[in-house]
Amino acid sequence: MNPVRRTWWLYCFLALLAAPLLAAEYTGKVVAISDGDTLTLLVPDGASFKQVKVRLGEIDTPESRQPYGQRAKQALSDLVFNQQARVVVQDTDRYGRTVGRVYVGSLDVNAEMIRQGAAWAYRQCVTRCYISDCYAKGYRHNRMFLHS
Numbered sequence: 001m002n003p004v005r006r007t008w009w010l011y012c013f014l015a016l017l018a019a020p021l022l023a024a025e026y027t028g029k030v031v032a033i034s035d036g037d038t039l040t041l042l043v044p045d046g047a048s049f050k051q052v053k054v055r056l057g058e059i060d061t062p063e064s065r066q067p068y069g070q071r072a073k074q075a076l077s078d079l080v081f082n083q084q085a086r087v088v089v090q091d092t093d094r095y096g097r098t099v100g101r102v103y104v105g106s107l108d109v110n111a112e113m114i115r116q117g118a119a120w121a122y123r124q125c126v127t128r129c130y131i132s133d134c135y136a137k138g139y140r141h142n143r144m145f146l147h148s
Contacts, residue, residue, distance in 0.1 A: 036072025
């Protein structure tokens with residue numbers, strides 16, 4: 001293997017190892033639920049606090065005014081409202097919201113919304129391992145209360 005190719009592979013390997021260390025996270029209290037896939041987190045910001053609007057990544061729910069939208073909003077509220085949560089940031093959407101995976105303790109809220117039938121999984125966004133894990137746990141992302 002030539003030196004350039006070897007260096008490139010080494011760089012890729014190191015980047016994969018370092019990616020989890022560089023991942024941004026927020027930890028704070030959930031103070032508002034906008035709809036079934038959006039919440040507001042109150043996080044420390046120096047001597048004060050700031051609100052961070054968070055969109056749950058890799059899932060979708062009906063909007064609040066759509067059929068079953070209030071049920072999806074209530075499902076998310078039951079899981080996270082007034083709780084300490086940790087958000088592993090994945091991206092920022094076009095509306096400026098932080099997109100990420102939300103955890104309350106060890107509970108993966110994104111996956112739990114799918115398991116409860118309150119959300120759909122975005123197949124094009126969800127990693128193959130994540131989908132396989134959801135299926136292995138019996139999560140059926142297409143058999144939701146939204147369709148019952």
